[in-house]
Amino acid sequence: MKTKLSSILFLMIFNSAYTQNCLEKINILPMYGGVKKCKEQLDSDKEFLKEMDKLFPNRQKAMQERIKSAWKYFYENDLDTAMKRFNQAWLLDPKSYEIYWGFGNIVAMKGNPKQAVKYFDDAKKLIPSNSDFYVSSALAYSQMFLNEKNSSFLKIAIKDLEAGLKLNPKNGKLYSMLSTSYFYLNNIKEAKKYLKEAEKLEPSSINPEFKKILDSK
Template structure:
């Protein structure tokens, strides 16, 4: 096991050094989901084969290797190193195209980059493997919500509602689904319902609270519970 771990670390370090040395521009296939979905050159294909062969010698299976690189990708993503994270996700995908987590990760990255249409496409692939995954469904709902904010088409808001409802059906305690539903109700001008879902999500997980959205909601309707107040109102109350 130690030998396998050391070998895996060597592969990981080699990949990291190669990535750093090349200093990929943002448009380079290595930092785009599924390597940009473009045809590879002969040299690139040979490099892929060499990488896969090395992994075959170091891991018990490509599934295990794929999961290893997914974990490293999440670590980089949590550190804010998005491009490096995407490269790791690409390696995980190369090792196992049936690893639904790769498509999930690609979807989250694309949504964070403002590419909601691309995000929806990636999340659809993930849902083919995990159709009842509550968190995945809520991320799809969030992607449709972002798409609505971009094009203001009601059909996207309806799609967001559909996926968020499915998410809560799969897990009634999904705080992030509730947070996104709060925003859906807000855009439908149903502010009382928006507050209800915001509070329910916050009570379950404070991390689900979007403070920018909270500010917008407070300008349309005061918090019925009186927990959140606009600064000027809070100052007047203090005096």
């Protein structure tokens, strides 16, 4: 009887230690939080990859499907599920800028623009092809400027917006944000120039209060 109780006690201690090594909710952190996964989590990854290999002709196709699903949840404001999908896409093939764009957007929306720009910078290394990516990156740098009052962040935001315009010169949001950025740099001439362009392309991108202030200058 003592031997049986000892065995049960040993298993309870072992299982407790095993569970403690399996950190919870790492799938709602970018790249699973960069932590060392436990055996249970690694086995789960293997099963997931095995299933994707059955369903898709290659992992890049599987990754694209996961990214599509991630954006769907993102726009439904289900950020945790979106992060899970982006993580699965990263697990399948970490070479798409959209994965890091997604990581950055979610982190920024959770109130950490400084961490978000790290993921946007990772995305830039993979050559983004969507002008809206640069809107996201510029927003994070602009938020850092507002938090820290460091104009160097605003200058990076302007570079991002200019890069976005090269991809899509008809993206009104980019002009509107350039107007705001130059306003904060006290360059009223440039601010008015870009506001005029934004009005032509996408009037809804302009904050009425900001327009009123700028028109009075």
